[in-house]
Amino acid sequence: MTTAKMPLGKGLNAGLRAAMEADEKVLIMGEDVGQLGGVFRITDGLQKDFGESRVIDAPLSENGILGTAIGMTFRGYRPVLEIQFDGFVYPAYDQIVSQVARFHFRSKGTVKMPIVIRIPFGGGIGAVEHHSESPEAQFALTAGLKVVTCSNANDAYWMIQQAIASDDPVVFMEPKRRYWDQGEVDLLSDPFPLHASRVVRDGSDATLIAYGPMVKTCLESADAAAEEGINLEVIDLRTLSPLDLDPVFESVRKTGHAIVIHEAAQTLGLGAEISARITEKCFYNLEAPVIRVTGYDLPYPPSRIEEEFLPGLDRILDAVDRSLAF
């Protein structure tokens, strides 16, 4: 059998397992990743099968997790680090920005940082404070870091392996509210490249540009719009740094309407960069300004109101209407 049905989280688990089998220098480190298998069970069973030296329960210190991982790379290890929740990556921010992102540059390429930093991100699970953040732009704007995110089980399985195989540091953003979404994983065929976007639904009237958790929301929006005779194209960015916007430009040249969707706040979010580049490359094809549908410029609100805060079908379809009516 070459395909298997599994939830996105299981795809990550299977991908981690495959990467550890392929290269004995790959090791996992993070809080509660061992016996517990991580709070989301993404590392479930790995310590049992690969031992405590390759799946390391970290002391409760994110700065320690990042800092020691850097040292391990000097011994040829390829650490895959789990940050328990998006909101807890900040204690490690200094090591990520000031150290991980710079070693290759400072050493003129002699020092490599094959570190993967896995971060469950985004809201929508009714969590308490600091468990629903979307800090991806803060990494994407840092020179020297690559940032990717998956939106489905197949990408989860392949992208985590590709990120681990990369000699550059990769911040791997996991759409936590989609961990339980089932999908087909093709276990054999050549994977799509890591740093490439792709069209996940063809359409002709307007282009929805999203990544991670918002891809599903956009696909649902496109289904709803189709019932009203509006044909939306949906693009899953997959790679946030570097961006791969050629598929976006091609689509926008066709539709003339671009809407960027993310959970992170609007101001200086990825939507700002994407919108600027679309304007630069597709100016004469645009029939309306690029519209952003994003979280508001607020700290993440209490969870009972998060559905109002997060982009949903209503806000996306409203943006489509506004773009088409422009």
Add this chain to the structure above:
Amino acid sequence: MTASMPDTYVADDPAGDFPLVQLLTPEGQRVNHAEFAYEGDDDSIRELYRDLFLMRRIDFEAHALQRHGEIGLWAPAQGQEAAQIGSGRALRPQDFAFPTYREHGVALCRGVDPALLLGLFRGVELGGWDPAEHGFALYSIVIGAQTLHATGYAMGLTLDDAVGHNDPERDAAVIAYFGDGATSQGSVNEAFDWAAVFNAPVVFFCQNNQYAISAGTDRQTRGPIAQRAGGFGFRGIRVDGNDVLACHAVTTAAMQKARDGEGPTLIEAYTYRMGAHTTSDDPTRYRDSAEVETWKLKDPIERVKRYLQVQGTPQEFFDTLEAEAEELGKHLRAACKALPEPDLAALFDSVFVDGTPELAEQKAAYIAFRDSLETEGSPA
């Protein structure tokens, strides 16, 4: 490399270089200690018992509310009642406490309506009370952060000349709560350092409940936590965290030392997290139920009850308390459902003291969109 290191420190050995201060045994016997004594009479022990009992009821009710879907999550504190009530009742009104997310008993001691604790867990609030009104900061989820805040507050007390006057009304101190897991964070060790350097009037109160989610204490430290203080230049004390009298006595002494201008103390309250880390956690994946059973025998509430019964406390006292706990439960159930729902529009106004045009614009757009849905109905 190997992750398995020699066990130089047995985490559940309460003796060693840092013997536990204990004043009431698990069997309910009072014992003497060379340095620390509980100064209150049996009436004040009954007061402590009342707090312990009510704190456990808060936990019980919150659990039930979580199971009924009224709150999304709860961080149970069962087993840690003595550590929290003993230390919480050692505070004076002018003192200030910086909690984690589990200090439900300390909140009770600080006069915070327990119903307000539910707001955070219900997802209608990020705070819930006014820190200044209660001398009790907002719950802190980012592990360790609050220990530095406590240290800064303590430095402020020194700057304000609020320590060292031998004046029980004026002299004040701070207490910082944190867990065994938190001792691995840089922020906590920085707090120790700053407090030592500035001789800050702060007590670091670590509830070593032996777990940080699934990680045992040996994942955080290879020596008694109390021992850490010595390296920073102040005293560490290890106390039986299931003994409310000992926790009260030790914290009272440490707070007084701080109020007297004699600097920080680290207290390690050696206790046990009887329940799950939170209601989302499944502790059967990482610990034996046999371990939990042995800790049931050291229950912090049962031993006080035994003591009070032997002292001849009438059954009526316990019955009245049970009725009071029932009332508290009723209050929590009703108040939880009555907690006001958050209004996203209003939240735009609390980002800054001086709002910004950008936020004003986003707020207006949000309201206009929300209103348009109400008039047209949802397009989806």
